[in-house]
Amino acid sequence: MKKTIWLLSLSLLLSLSLFLTACGKQDEDAKDEASVPEPEFTCPLDGEELSSAEDHGDSVFMVSIDNGAGAAPQSGLNAADLLIELPVEGGINRFLAFYYHNQPDTIGPVRSARHYFYDIVKGYNATQTHCGGSSMAYDIIDSGSVQDIDEMACSSNFWRSSERSAPHNLYTSYELLSKKAADRGYPTVSLADCPGFRFYSNAERGKLTFGGVSELTIPYRYQEAAYRWDELNLNYVRYSGGKIHTDALDNKALTADNVVVLYIDYVVMEDGSHLDMTFTSGSGLLLQYGTVTEINWSISKGNGFSFTETATGKEVQLIPGKTIIQVAKTTETATYTEPEAEEDTTAEGAE
Numbered sequence: 120m121k122k123t124i125w126l127l128s129l130s131l132l133l134s135l136s137l138f139l140t141a142c143g144k145q146d147e148d149a150k151d152e153a154s155v156p157e158p159e160f161t162c163p164l165d166g167e168e169l170s171s172a173e174d175h176g177d178s179v180f181m182v183s184i185d186n187g188a189g190a191a192p193q194s195g196l197n198a199a200d201l202l203i204e205l206p207v208e209g210g211i212n213r214f215l216a217f218y219y220h221n222q223p224d225t226i227g228p229v230r231s232a233r234h235y236f237y238d239i240v241k242g243y244n245a246t247q248t249h250c251g252g253s254s255m256a257y258d259i260i261d262s263g264s265v266q267d268i269d270e271m272a273c274s275s276n277f278w279r280s281s282e283r284s285a286p287h288n289l290y291t292s293y294e295l296l297s298k299k300a301a302d303r304g305y306p307t308v309s310l311a312d313c314p315g316f317r318f319y320s321n322a323e324r325g326k327l328t329f330g331g332v333s334e335l336t337i338p339y340r341y342q343e344a345a346y347r348w349d350e351l352n353l354n355y356v357r358y359s360g361g362k363i364h365t366d367a368l369d370n371k372a373l374t375a376d377n378v379v380v381l382y383i384d385y386v387v388m389e390d391g392s393h394l395d396m397t398f399t400s401g402s403g404l405l406l407q408y409g410t411v412t413e414i415n416w417s418i419s420k421g422n423g424f425s426f427t428e429t430a431t432g433k434e435v436q437l438i439p440g441k442t443i444i445q446v447a448k449t450t451e452t453a454t455y456t457e458p459e460a461e462e463d464t465t466a467e468g469a470e
């Protein structure tokens with residue numbers, strides 16, 4: 120009886136191996152994707168696998184980072200769990216970089232805060248990190264309603280690089296910020312307390328096919344931001360003013376798995392310089408894996424950004440990895456390559 124079972128198993132194995140040999144590489148790839156286990160714990164901001172529920176920092180820090188002339192290359196943009204680019208004065212933009220499970224040892228150049236940054240800070244129960252700010256930003260800081268680390272008040276948690284000129288030379292690290300937050304007794308942020316996005320599972324991600332949109336550009340006044348598809352790494356490479364945007368910390372190009380264009384209306388205030396905007400809800404676009412989806416966005420205190428598909432009202436799924444949110448005025452409409460339009464052009468050319 121045992122021998123019969125053994126022979127039966129052997130014949131099954133032989134058939135299986137013949138079957139597998141007959142299968143193409145595509146099937147082997149599919150098998151590999153299917154065998155990637157689903158992680159038990161993931162970072163709410165980037166969907167990356169965590170080894171345990173405690174595998175992240177004690178706080179979510181949001182650092183105001185320079186993106187004007189003299190700022191590049193910044194340090195720690197690639198290491199950010201979530202990155203937002205938004206306008207300040209004179210057509211210049213600034214980055215708001217979030218750190219939670221990723222804890223880089225160099226972050227900067229750190230710049231000043233604006234009052235509207237705190238709409239986003241409050242959404243994530245985050246601690247805002249900056250050097251100075253507008254008078255309206257200080258109205259919020261002085262009210263004591265936010266967790267805030269200002270270099271003006273605690274310079275020992277920052278350092279200035281002698282290799283660059285001020286104000287583009289101020290840096291900090293997750294460790295230095297974490298120490299300051301602990302000194303002040305700021306509440307810690309557990310995995311359950313950190314608002315996050317809905318991500319594709321490994322199995323779902325393995326089934327995605329490239330949608331054909333290889334480039335998207337946001338026509339910011341000072342310096343346009345563009346994302347171009349990288350066939351090798353299956354993500355988008357960021358270009359600023361036509362050049363690849365690199366990170367000084369890892370010497371790599373800044374990349375994104377998901378690019379959200381978040382449209383918002385804002386006005387120049389009476390001083391003729393500072394902007395006024397309020398983050399509550401609006402429309403936008405999501406670019407991921409060659410597909411652009413029209414979305415609606417919203418944010419409120421304790422509830423980070425939520426993105427829903429305009430057509431269905433369903434929450435969108437993000438690809439695990441880096442999400443960059445591009446805040447743009449409603450008139451700064453993003454443009455992107457249309458795969459269908461390209462086919463039409465070829466057809467016309469063939470006639």
Ligand SMILES: [Zn+2]
Nearest residue numbers: 162165200220
């Ligand atoms: Zn993360």
